[in-house]
Every structure is written in structure tokens, then in C-alpha cells.
Amino acid sequence: MKGIIFVETLRRSWKQMLYWGLGIGTLGIYMFSALPSSPEGYEEYIKVIEDMKPGALKLMGVSDIASIMTPEGFIGFAFFGYTLLILGVFAVIAGLNVSAVDEDNGSMDVLLSLPVPRWQVIIEKTLAYCVMGLVILAMAFISLVLGAQTAPERISLPIEKYLFAVMGLIPGVVLMICATALIATIMRRRSTAAVVAGTFVIGSYLLNILAGLTNAEIAGQLRYFSFFSYMEAPTILTTGVSFVSAMALIFISIACIVGAIRMFENRDIAV
Amino acid sequence: MNAIIQTQALTKTYGEKSKKPFTALSNLDLTVQEGEIMGFLGPNGAGKTTTIRVLLDFIRPTSGHATIFGKDVREHSVEIHKRIGYLPGELNLWKNETALNTIRYIGKMRGGVDMNYVNELAEQLQFDVTKRIRNYSTGNKRKIGIILALMNRPDVLILDEPTAGLDPLMQQVFNKLMLEFKAEGKTVFLSSHVLGEVQEICDRVAILRHGKLETVETVQNLTHVDFRWITLTYREPVRIANELSAVKGVYDLSVNGNSVKFRMSGDFQPLLDVATRQYVVNMNIQEATLEEAFLAFYGDNGKSNGKATANIKKTERELEVVS
Numbered sequence: 313m314k315g316i317i318f319v320e321t322l323r324r325s326w327k328q329m330l331y332w333g334l335g336i337g338t339l340g341i342y343m344f345s346a347l348p349s350s351p352e353g354y355e356e357y358i359k360v361i362e363d364m365k366p367g368a369l370k371l372m373g374v375s376d377i378a379s380i381m382t383p384e385g386f387i388g389f390a391f392f393g394y395t396l397l398i399l400g401v402f403a404v405i406a407g408l409n410v411s412a413v414d415e416d417n418g419s420m421d422v423l424l425s426l427p428v429p430r431w432q433v434i435i436e437k438t439l440a441y442c443v444m445g446l447v448i449l450a451m452a453f454i455s456l457v458l459g460a461q462t463a464p465e466r467i468s469l470p471i472e473k474y475l476f477a478v479m480g481l482i483p484g485v486v487l488m489i490c491a492t493a494l495i496a497t498i499m500r501r502r503s504t505a506a507v508v509a510g511t512f513v514i515g516s517y518l519l520n521i522l523a524g525l526t527n528a529e530i531a532g533q534l535r536y537f538s539f540f541s542y543m544e545a546p547t548i549l550t551t552g553v554s555f556v557s558a559m560a561l562i563f564i565s566i567a568c569i570v571g572a573i574r575m576f577e578n579r580d581i582a583v
Numbered sequence: 584m585n586a587i588i589q590t591q592a593l594t595k596t597y598g599e600k601s602k603k604p605f606t607a608l609s610n611l612d613l614t615v616q617e618g619e620i621m622g623f624l625g626p627n628g629a630g631k632t633t634t635i636r637v638l639l640d641f642i643r644p645t646s647g648h649a650t651i652f653g654k655d656v657r658e659h660s661v662e663i664h665k666r667i668g669y670l671p672g673e674l675n676l677w678k679n680e681t682a683l684n685t686i687r688y689i690g691k692m693r694g695g696v697d698m699n700y701v702n703e704l705a706e707q708l709q710f711d712v713t714k715r716i717r718n719y720s721t722g723n724k725r726k727i728g729i730i731l732a733l734m735n736r737p738d739v740l741i742l743d744e745p746t747a748g749l750d751p752l753m754q755q756v757f758n759k760l761m762l763e764f765k766a767e768g769k770t771v772f773l774s775s776h777v778l779g780e781v782q783e784i785c786d787r788v789a790i791l792r793h794g795k796l797e798t799v800e801t802v803q804n805l806t807h808v809d810f811r812w813i814t815l816t817y818r819e820p821v822r823i824a825n826e827l828s829a830v831k832g833v834y835d836l837s838v839n840g841n842s843v844k845f846r847m848s849g850d851f852q853p854l855l856d857v858a859t860r861q862y863v864v865n866m867n868i869q870e871a872t873l874e875e876a877f878l879a880f881y882g883d884n885g886k887s888n889g890k891a892t893a894n895i896k897k898t899e900r901e902l903e904v905v906s
Contacts, residue, residue, distance in 0.1 A: 316691050324677070418675030422731070425639055425669040426692040427661045495870035583632075 317423075317433060321409075321440035329444045332402050333451030336395055339450055341392045344459030347383055349467045357386075363462045365539065367525060383467040384549040387456075392477060395452060397533040399485050406441035407492020407509060408502055410434060410572070415582050416502040424581060426528065431573045438493055438569055445485040454480040473549050480543055480553030483561035487539055488513055491566035497575040500582045516540055539564075585653075587739055587770045588615035588638065592647035595633050597792075599645065609794045610647065610811045615772050620765050621847030622802075623774040625791035631774040634791070635743050638772075639669060646812050651739065665693070668732035672743035672774070674724055678717035682727050686712065686734065693735045704730045707756055721748040729757060733764070739766065742773040746780055778809060779870045809871065810834075810848035815858055816865040817841045820877040828858045846871070 322329075330542040332466060348354040358381050380389045411434060457473040460467060491512060494507040514537040523535035535541045542557035593611040607628040614623045625631050631898045637650055640660040641643045649656045651663045676685050684892075705712050710726040719727065725748045731805045732740055746754045761771055761784050767844025771865060775781050779859075781788055782802050790797045810832075828836045832849030841864075 313692055313694060316688070320688050376678040395686070418671070418673055419677055421636075421639075421641060421671045422669075422674070422676060422689070424641060425664060425667070425671075426689065427694075428692060554645050581636075583636075 313428070314432070315436070317428070317436040318440045319468045321437050322443065325409075325440070325444055329394040331445050332444075332480060333448045336448060336452045337455030339395065339398075340391055340455035341459040341462070343387055344463045344467070346390070347386060347463055349463075349466060357381075358579060360531060366385065382550075384469060384473075385547070386473075388477070388547060391456070392481070392543070395560065396481055396484050396543065397513075397517055399445070399448070399481065400488050400517070403441075403445065403485050403488030404492050404506065404509045406444065407489045408496050408505055409441065410437045410489075410496060411495040412496035412500065412502040415500060418583075420581055430577050434493065434497070434569065434573050434576055438490060438572075441489050442486050445489060446482065447486045449478050449481055449485070452481075469549060474551075476552045477548045480548055482564070483553075483558040484539055484543065487561045487565045490565040490572070494572040494575070497572040497579075500551070500579075585617040587617045588651050589613070589653075590634070590638075590649040593634070593637060593644050593649055595630075595637060595645045596641065596645045599700055607794050608637070608644075609714065611791075611796050613771060613789055613796060613799070617770055618765065618768045619786040620761060620771040620773070620784050622785035622788040623772060623779060623791065624776065624778065624781060624788055625774075626776055629776075629791040630794040631776075631791055632743055632792075633677055634674075635772075635774060638741060639664075639667075642863040643811055666738040668735065668737035668740045670725075670732040670740075670742040670745050672747070674728040676716045676724075676727070679716050682710075682712040682719070685727070686730065690734065692806045696702065696734055697736075700736070701730060701734050704733055704760075707760070708753060715759075722750060722753065725749050726753070733760065738769055740769070740771045741772070742771065744775055745773055746775070746777075747804070777786075777870070778805075780807065783823055787808070810875075811848045811871060812844065812869040813854075814844045814867040814869075815845045815863055816867075817843075818862040819866050821861070823857065823860050826860070829856075830854050830857050848888075 361381060380386055411420065414423060424430065453474055456478065457471060460469065460474070470526060486495045487507075492505070492509040495509045495512070496502070499505040499508060517540050520535055520538035522541040522542075523538070539561060541555055544551070585777065590611050590613045593608055593613075594606065595606050595608040596606045611630075611634060613634075623631050623634065628825060633642070636645050638651060638656055640656050643657065652666065654663055670682045680688075686701055692699075701712075704710075704883060705726075706731060708726045709724060710730065712727075716724070716727070725745070729745065732742065746757055749757060761773075764771060765784075771784075773781070773785075782805065785802050787801050788805055815827075818841070820841055821843045824836065824838045824843060827833060827843060827845065830853050832847055833854065834843035834846040834848075836843060
């Protein structure tokens with residue numbers, strides 16, 4: 313019976329989805345309220361940024377100081393930069409729920425004793441968690457639009473800019489869910505999979521930042537092994553996300569899920 | 584009769600590439616016929632659950648193969664699972680869900696469920712479906728497992744230690760359900776480590792030890808393996824120990840003050856005739872564990888001598904009356 317696991321997963325997780333969405337939405341609205349409200353306030357903000365050492369800014373994920381000196385840059389840096397990291401936590405939890413949680417607590421036995429192939433369990437659950445990620449991002453988008461309404465004198469961007477910027481986060485979230493799902497099917501145990509997937513997300517984030525700290529060519533190239541590098545948070549509201557990078561991440565996500573299905577199909581279910 | 588479940592040289596070794604591989608199942612040849620209740624007995628770690636997990640395609644055999652309805656359990660797992668009801672040894676469901684939601688979900692996965700039948704089962708088992716899974720006791724979790732296994736009226740039931748945690752009254756209800764299921768011409772394959780439990784409902788019993796099939800017997804052939812531990816407490820010191828030890832079916836008798844303890848197999852009447860020659864204060868009857876029955880039947884090396892009484896006779900020769 314197709315679609316039942318998908319619907320059931322969404323039904324069971326709607327509260328978590330709501331909480332994540334509200335959390336990120338609140339962060340979005342808060343960021344608009346934190347925008348300097350007067351020209352004097354803005355000058356003060358620029359002065360603080362200029363006084364900061366470039367190394368410190370790079371540690372915070374800012375490679376170009378000028379990019380965060382505009383309201384768009386500020387929202388991009390303060391909201392999108394951290395939202396992807398926060399969504400990384402969501403994605404790891406979601407990815408573990410694809411197989412590892414059920415396998416770890418024994419309910420996978422009940423599921424697989426039903427007339428359902430293993431690949432269907434992986435596909436339907438992954439899709440359900442990706443849909444959850446989309447709903448959370450939709451709530452983030454709504455919060456940005458609402459936030460912008462509260463500060464029209466400070467920032468005025470067309471709604472599409474917010475929409476494209478939020479859409480730019482989708483491939484990263486999907487990749488983190490799929491990569492965690494793959495790790496979980498390889499590792500079997502939830503705790504081990506959580507550690508490895510967490511290391512992957514945090515490592516990827518740190519790699520992007522640390523590679524930006526040096527001018528060495530090799531470091532610059534290493535940065536591209538981090539999926540965070542495809543998105544420049546401070547400029548995301550103005551320039552959006554590269555279509556090619558987004559497609560590359562989606563392609564890697566599909567490869568991860570194919571790998572997860574293969575692993576799950578061909579191994580014993582843990583007791 | 585058709586063979587419903589069949590295994591041929593089924594072997595499962597864990598950690599094949601490690602230094603210490605462990606063979607949980609070794610060359611198992613087993614056939615379960617249509618319309619029978621087959622008990623799958625063995626001490627803990629004998630390989631019962633491993634066999635069941637291979638049959639359900641949760642784990643893959645190292646060698647050999649298994650079929651259900653004549654179809655390979657791996658290649659046709661989805662098709663086979665449509666016609667199977669399964670109860671795991673340790674039933675773990677989604678703790679935050681109610682039993683009713685779980686029943687509906689699993690029912691949908693099986694293509695729909697007859698809620699009247701579910702209610703009927705719940706009533707027979709005295710089970711309240713409205714609570715969250717995490718709030719159920721072990722016995723109640725077993726009951727929901729039985730409902731989930733039976734609710735779609737499958738052709739075959741595969742049950743791993745189904746009565747573990749059920750009280751004696753519910754065990755009787757379970758036995759009744761199984762006999763009704765069998766009366767419809769359906770097949771049950773259930774594992775247990777309690778001999779007395781399977782004797783009540785099974786037609787045949789397969790005994791497994793250390794991953795190897797020791798024997799497949801009809802229940803009638805197995806009754807002489809069965810024995811109980813009996814403790815009689817008298818008002819005064821035991822004077823009739825010799826008479827008691829001479830009763831047919833009494834072995835391993837020992838006396839301790841006013842009490843006498845022995846193994847007993849066969850009919851009770853000859854024992855009662857002798858035992859009541861002194862005033863009996865209390866009589867305690869305890870089922871032998873499978874391990875005890877198994878040792879009496881096969882001895883320590885696990886090899887059957889073909890005569891169930893051989894070891895018992897040996898014990899009889901060694902009988903020592905301690906007074």
C-alpha cells in the first residue's frame with residue numbers, strides 16, 4: 313500500500329514540524345527587529361563591523377565585510393547563515409528517523425513484517441521528512457515576509473527575493489536528511505549514526521569557515537567539500553543561490569538515498 | 584497435506600569475517616504442514632528467534648534456504664507477508680501512539696482491517712485499545728501483539744514466545760484462539776521455551792538446541808518427557824519415603840524433615856494413594872523447565888538415544904533417599 317508510511321510519518325511528526333517552524337520563524341522576525349532603525353544607529357552598526365578584525369568576521373562566516381553592511385546583508389548573514397546550521401540539527405534528527413530509530417527500538421520488525429518492501433520504507437519516510445523540511449522553510453519564509461512588514465523603512469525587498477533565498481536552503485536541508493539516512497543504514501545503531509552525521513554537518517560547517525580564513529589555494533578548494541559553501545549567506549537575499557550548486561546538491565542527495573536503499577535492502581535488520 | 588513452511592540446510596553465522604564467528608543456526612531442515620500447530624522449542628539462545636527472523640526476511644541466511652507457501656522468503660517477502668500474522672518475541676511499538684491508532688495504521692498497511700473482529704479479539708483478551716502504548720503492562724503489550732497478528736485473518740501465524748507475560752487465564756484464551764485458528768485449516772508456528780505450554784495446543788514439536796534441530800516429535804510422543812517437581816509437606820516427619828519412591832513415575836526423591844521433594848511423570852492416582860497415608864499439609868506442583876526435561880530426555884551431550892526413559896531410568900538407579 314503506497315503512501316501510508318508517508319502520511320503516517322507526517323501525522324506523527326506534525327507537532328515537531330510546527331515547533332521547528334515556529335522557532336525559526338521567531339528567529340526571522342527577531343532579526344528584523346534587530347535591524348538598526350535610524351541612520352545614526354546604522355552608522356554605529358557599520359562602525360562596529362569595521363572595527364572587527366577580518367579574521368573574527370571570517371570565523372563568523374563572513375568573507376566580505378561590505379556584504380553585511382547593508383540591511384539585506386545583515387538579514388542574510390544573521391538569519392540564513394545560522395538557519396541552515398539549525399536546520400542541520402533538524403535534518404540529522406529526521407535522517408535518523410528514516411530507519412535507525414525504528415531499528416534501534418525494535419519497531420522496524422513490526423513494519424517489515426507487513427507487506428511492504430524495504431525500499432518503500434526508506435523512500436516514503438525520507439520524502440515525509442523532506443516535506444517537513446519544506447513546511448519549516450515555508451514558515452521561515454512567512455516569518456521573513458511578516459518581519460519585513462514590521463520594518464518597511466529599514467528594508468524594502470520584493471517578496472520573490474525572500475522566496476528565492478528560502479528556496480536556496482532546500483537542497484542543503486534535503487542533502488543533510490539524505491546523507492544522515494545513508495549513514496544510519498550503514499551504521500544501524502542510532503547513537504553511532506547520530507555521532508557520524510553530526511560530525512558530518514558540523515565538520516562541513518567548520519570546513520567552510522576555516523577554509524575561508526586562509527588565502528591558500530588548496531584551502532579554497534577544500535571549501536568546496538563543504539555543502540555550506542554553495543550558499544553565501546550575506547549575499548543570498550540579493551544574489552540568490554547558484555542553480556548549478558543547488559542541482560549538484562540534489563544530485564548528491566539522490567545518490568545518498570539510492571545508497572541508503574541498497575544498504576538497507578542487502579543487510580540484516582538489527583535485533 | 585501441503586508443506587507451508589520449509590527450511591533446507593538453513594544456516595546463519597554471525598560475524599563470519601571476525602575472529603570469533605558465531606553459528607546461531609546450523610543446517611536446519613524443518614517442515615511445517617498446512618493446518619497444524621507446530622511448537623518450536625528450545626532453551627534461550629537455541630536459535631528459535633533467528634529461525635523466525637530468517638523466515639520473515641529480517642536477516643539473511645548464510646547458506647540454505649527457506650520457503651513459505653512454496654515461495655522463497657527473500658524473493659517473495661512482500662507476497663508472503665500479506666498472508667502472515669507475526670508476533671515478535673519482544674514487541675516494540677511506537678510508544679506515543681494509542682493501541683487503536685497502531686491497529687489502524689497496521690491494518691491500513693495490510694489493506695484494511697475489520698474493526699468488528701478487532702473489537703471481538705480485544706473483548707476476548709480483555710484489552711482496552713484506547714491507551715497509549717507506553718502505558719501498557721508487559722502482559723497487555725502481548726495482548727496487542729496477538730491482536731495485531733490475528734486481526735487480518737492471516738493464513739499462517741508465526742509467533743515468537745506468544746504467551747510470555749500473559750497470566751494463566753489469558754494463556755487459556757490464547758490457547759482457545761489458536762485452536763479456533765487451526766480449526767479453520769490454518770497453520771501456526773510458535774516458539775516457546777516452556778514445554779507444558781506448547782503441549783496444550785501443538786500437534787508437533789520441534790526441539791532446537793545450540794542452533795541444531797534435535798528432534799521433531801508429535802506431542803503424544805513427547806508426553807513421557809514431561810515431568811513435574813512435587814513437594815509434599817506433612818504434619819509430621821516423613822515416614823513413607825520408601826513407599827513414595829517405589830511409586831511408578833517418581834524419581835529423584837529427597838526428604839528434608841517434614842517435606843519430601845521428587846520428580847513425577849505419568850498419572851497422579853498411584854501417588855495420591857501412597858502420599859495420603861500420612862497427613863498432608865501442603866502439596867506444591869511445579870512444571871519442569873524445558874532445560875530439565877531436555878536433560879532428562881537427551882542427556883548433557885544433547886544426543887537422543889531414542890528412548891525417552893533411558894536417562895530417567897539411570898536417575899532411578901542413582902536414587903538416593905536423604906532422610
